[in-house]
Amino acid sequence: MESDYVTTPFGRRPMLLAMLLKQRRGEAIAAGTTRNKWKLFRSVCEARAGLDITDRALTVLDALLSFYPEDELSSDKPLVVFPSNAQLSLRARGMAAATLRRHLALLVEAGLISRKDSPNGKRYVRRSREVGIDEAYGFSLAPLLARAGEIETMAARIAADRQMLRSLKERLTIRRRDIAKLISAAVEEAVAGDWERVSSMFHSILQRIPRAATIENLTPVLKDLETIRTDIVNLLELHEKTQMASTSESQIERHIQNSQTESLSESEPRLETGTTPAGQADRDQQPGTSPHDDGPKAQTGGGEGSRLAVRPRAGELQSFPLATVLQACPDIMDYGPGGKVGSWRDLMTAAVVIRSMLAVSPSAYEAASGVMGPENAATVMACILQRGGCINSAGGYLRDLTRRTERGEFALGPMLMALLRAKSSGVSLTGTCPRLHHAASR
Incomplete structure (x- = not known):
């Protein structure tokens, strides 16, 4: 069990209180905690940005996990791996020794592994016939298992944010396309409206789209684009209703209904x-004429008074x-x-x-x-x-x-x-x- 183990670094590397706290926190594993090491590794890859580690460091962690003999990491079993630098370099896709040491230090700093140094700084294991591995010196995977819940939650949140960002980008692309084509159609169809001003507003909003898109900076841009799109659609729908009202008599289905009209007589005379x-x-x-005559009637009077x-x-x-x-x-x-x-x-x-x-x-x-x-x-x-x-x-x-x-x-x-x-x-x-x-x- 590594839960009571505290180690100081070998050689000239100093011991810091922060290192002690990380060791104690990393070894605090709840009893009965288990995780499939490869599923946990995928979660680490998903949460890489939140853990502040590089892809090369992930390659080293992948190699370290391959030296653990079982698929399940368990708090009830030893979690120390002890590969030599040569073996670790081979499983890390031939990574150079200096690069390997640098990324091992990054994994330790990120709190995903911890060092368990031997008296001479070498990595090895001491076995006994009774219990198998009696003592092992190398890198402990206990911090990784201790933070499994935190890492999985972080990975789920990052995956959800990534999906939301992708959805925002897709919606923004569609809104850009819709607005550009609707403005073009409105101009070509001579729909009434200040389309030059609308186009200017549209392009000014597009200039606000940053190169490094995030949920925070894309959300207000998308909201403004949706507002412009809604306004344009309303104008076009109003134009369409006007066009429908202007169709010829042959294209209109007559609905003759008897309606109560105004109590006043609304018969209008003709302009003369x-x-x-x-x-x-x-x-x-003039006497002798009818307001309902269909044909023209001439009235003759006298001189300039006739019409x-x-x-x-x-x-x-x-x-x-x-x-x-x-x-x-x-x-x-x-x-x-x-x-x-x-x-x-x-x-x-x-x-x-x-x-x-x-x-x-x-x-x-x-x-x-x-x-x-x-x-x-x-x-x-x-x-x-x-x-x-x-x-x-x-x-x-x-x-x-x-x-x-x-x-x-x-x-x-x-x-x-x-x-x-x-x-x-x-x-x-x-x-x-x-x-x-x-x-x-x-």
Whole structure:
């Protein structure tokens, strides 16, 4: 048993208190402790970084273990091996004597083996017939067995950290690829967004990736990349929803539903062209005309007061400049990308946002886009938003306008003009909306 053995170094090497403590700690093996020496050696190899030993030192430890006659290291048996330098060098892949001594010293310093020097410094064994090995001088493997639990725990932690680091690197590589290709696709498809700024942020994050990657320095980089990727995906999904809302009527599955519409009459008169100014487009009809006539009707009066009311064909709406729409419906701009609307694409994007906010079903909006056209459908949504509390059911109102458009009974002009007049006169659109109702009911 080595548990009570303390040895001082041979020759000129001094004895230090630290050496004594290491010997005592290394020999403190719990009774009945056993380990397979090769499994324990694999754990030492796994925990090499934590034990602060080199791969050449591991080669020497491998050679020392090969001199132990059994596969199981046991606290109940002698744990000293005593090979000569020549034999040890052969099993250490021909390692030079000076290199061998240096790495033996590293193993002792790491607390994996201890020296048990003889009186003359030689390594040998004294045997007896009764007990076999009576005394052995060489290198004790007791510290290795004493630290078996510690080494195995360290090896398991290092293996888990290595697996986590590998997973982080894989995720980071995928995020880099995803972001680069998503930005490229967004630019090629002309998706609305400040892609130059996004690309600049992406490259600045990539510059933070260190050469010596660790869990600690990769985790915040990966988190920032995932944030950018999520933002890009959200923008692209919003663009896709806008595109779906802009598909042609032939690609839209019609879902005709009966919805309760606003209690107010929402029949809109047509914009009329002629000598009459646009501001008078909502005047009372001349006697003898019908608001539901499908074909154009000429009215003849006298001189400059005469005008010609021209209606578009059923299912077609006259479009208006974006500036006019935004002037009549400024509230829509708050829902555009970045809080602004600078193009029809931005307006359609904002319309998809407020569609959900106003509880308008996707099928109702898709039907409106197919009949009115995507720009006009977005304009109608902007008008509905601007009217605020005047409309009880935005979805039902939109479906009613879609049906009227199919019959040629709805035009955008009066709706926009009523909003412009209400804005210029300071009338609130969240109350009873008397002027809007007056324009719509004509």
